[in-house]
Amino acid sequence: MRKRRIIIIGAVAAGTAAAAAARRANPDAEIVLVDQGPDISYSACEMPIYVAGDIASDDRLVRFTPAAFSERYRVEVRVLTTVLAIDAETRHIDLLDERTGEKDQLWYDALILATGVRAHVPEALRTASHQVYVLRRLEDARALRTRLDRDASGHAVVAGAGYVGLDGVEGLTGSGWRVTLLASGGRILKGGLDPEMSLHLGRWLSSQGVQIRNERATGLDVSPDGRIRAVRTDAGERIGCDLVLAATGTRPNSELAVAAGIKVERSGGILVNEALQTSEAAIWACGDVVAYTDLMTGSSHPVPLALNAFRSGRVAGRNAARGGVGRAAAMQKVIHAAGVSVAGLEIGHTGLTLEGAVSAGLDAVAVDIRHRSASSNSPNKPLYVRLVGERGTRRLLGAQLIGEEGAAQRTNTVTALLRSEATVDDAYALDYLYTPKLAPAHDTLFVAARQLQKKLDASGRPSA
């Protein structure tokens, strides 16, 4: 019997998880793992640590080299290889080896798309200059680090205040550079924080020496020799600088899929069923390129998180490998829960923001509290919490936490409540630890839940 051939396109978190899962599920399959870049199996979330110079080498971000992965999982790994086209009809892909320029074709029984997202740089910031950096792939981090090794200090403009922008702030300030962060409309982590919480984060970053400007980059001044001189903004300003990090969003790498007739949603995320099968039966998808079903709203859109990449890789790999034999694995619905550490501050958010809840058509309210990470008689730091809940049902919808201590792990507690469809009353009823040096007698989440109960009581069925 001919061996089943599984091809996986993309070899970072999801792709390598898929390859490993496929191997476990099918010891005999022929598995080919393809990536456009030189690296596989690296930790993108840790790139700020490397950019900041806190670890000696980018080796520390790489879990497996191509050779090591190949040997460990008996997988053919082709790096620096671009997939030119997918033919879902005849089940083959066209490949280009970027080193040799040679083209190739490979037939598959199962194809897994783990193509991820790419940095999106708007027209205004595109230039021949090598001084506009992005921070998406390990090569990007390496290029930026090389620059910072050459120039121990300087002024960087980070255009965009999402996760990548904050990672850039962390890496650049950690490396001794002065940073101006362009946060259009004053919004930082817009997808995860409501404006009120953005403000706390902005104030903190300012206090730590980061210049925040509520502006958007609209162009570049580049010298004749290709050096960046300044960033121009929508406020008519010219901000002189030595480098620019374009943290201006990402786009799903789903063009190949679309060209092959695979269905995607509005933002380009690949649509899948619970088994992570795309609209083409022999093609699965996993990782950041996938449109996941959001547990809170039921809508489908990309939720680019490492744990989703890992989980979806396992599901897609197993299902692609089993060839109809055995029970299909299922990808769970996801909660958008994420966190970041920047300039010594912890930020965590989970579920829906008030903006997100309202735009999903929910009758939502929010409360904001400032409490403490520990008892007032112990060393403690302020902790800002916003809780979001639904009128009528009293369902807890989400939380945002910001503080120097205790924000990230408290976020997980709220996520556990959200997964159990907890009400605000359930959040209040939780048996929070009181450990004076680690948590106040009335934990910050307990206090926030109480405030949200009162707000909901004022507008609906009272709490018990």
Added chain:
Amino acid sequence: MRKRRIIIIGAVAAGTAAAAAARRANPDAEIVLVDQGPDISYSACEMPIYVAGDIASDDRLVRFTPAAFSERYRVEVRVLTTVLAIDAETRHIDLLDERTGEKDQLWYDALILATGVRAHVPEALRTASHQVYVLRRLEDARALRTRLDRDASGHAVVAGAGYVGLDGVEGLTGSGWRVTLLASGGRILKGGLDPEMSLHLGRWLSSQGVQIRNERATGLDVSPDGRIRAVRTDAGERIGCDLVLAATGTRPNSELAVAAGIKVERSGGILVNEALQTSEAAIWACGDVVAYTDLMTGSSHPVPLALNAFRSGRVAGRNAARGGVGRAAAMQKVIHAAGVSVAGLEIGHTGLTLEGAVSAGLDAVAVDIRHRSASSNSPNKPLYVRLVGERGTRRLLGAQLIGEEGAAQRTNTVTALLRSEATVDDAYALDYLYTPKLAPAHDTLFVAARQLQKKLDASGRPSA
């Protein structure tokens, strides 16, 4: 119409919460708050901070003085007043003013028992010497602190390795004393930690200079002038020392209740219904003296935690005050979730230990993992986790966490899972934050849940 008179016996966390709630529920009631000691409304959990000398004065532990509380809530506060008897038939109590020696009687419409627990000192450690200390009430902490102010260093034997024993270790070592901890059978925090986890804690304490001995105190050597010379143990040892802290357990202060015909459970905790009414209709109970219903097992026993004291005080106060008018408030079932910080280590536990689960008749298994508080490329500390689950149902039963960072807050996440009757699979499915400086890519709880899934798979229905 005569005003409703509510008497509350005991004025620490639960009693003062009850008084405040009674006042809110009934603006006209006459409320009398009685306490045997000189202090009310203090934070017992923070006494180690005071004993260690980390705060200047015991004032910092007191939320309200008797006068301030009396004014704020329009409550008559009688301190240094002992209740001699309760007559449930005629609804009155007999009182003794310890300062004047005068006796008094007070009639009530509603009585609330918030009498708490007392330190239990076994016969072997009872002595006329003032050098055997306990650590239960604020007076106890004050006495110990006074001693430590006099002698800047010395050797203390802490007899007993429960929460009070560890609080003693924290206070005494923080104050510069050398400490020997007697942990009978090698068990530390026996009610919250299985033997395997006790071991980690014991090793840490040893590494921090605390001498741990698997012995039990069986007697004292006291010099003719009343000074402690040594503690004798069941191993036949004599441990020379300058003071002894008897951390040898507590007993519910329920004798008055029993004498009044109120029903208690085996260990002396007062039995109550959901409204916290005792077996006598006009008498309620709250705080550490109450036998709460454990959510995990359905059994009733004291669960002496600050948040239970606060919650139960509110419920008892409201119900006692309403006089049958309006809807009765209900006390929730509780989860035994607690934590402590000692010698720079965080300890948290929630739900059932393996021992506790087995003795409750459950078919339970446990896994132990050692993982990290953060990513391996960031500063991180080892984190030890034990998860307990039930065969067959795959229900999560409890967790124990020990580490220098991130143990306490992760405990709350498990408590949220327990409250929603989560399975081990639900614990694995949680959307844990990955924030390299704050949590590893695969959070410690995620890794532990995976291990427990595998163990349950090996002995029952496999995971999805």
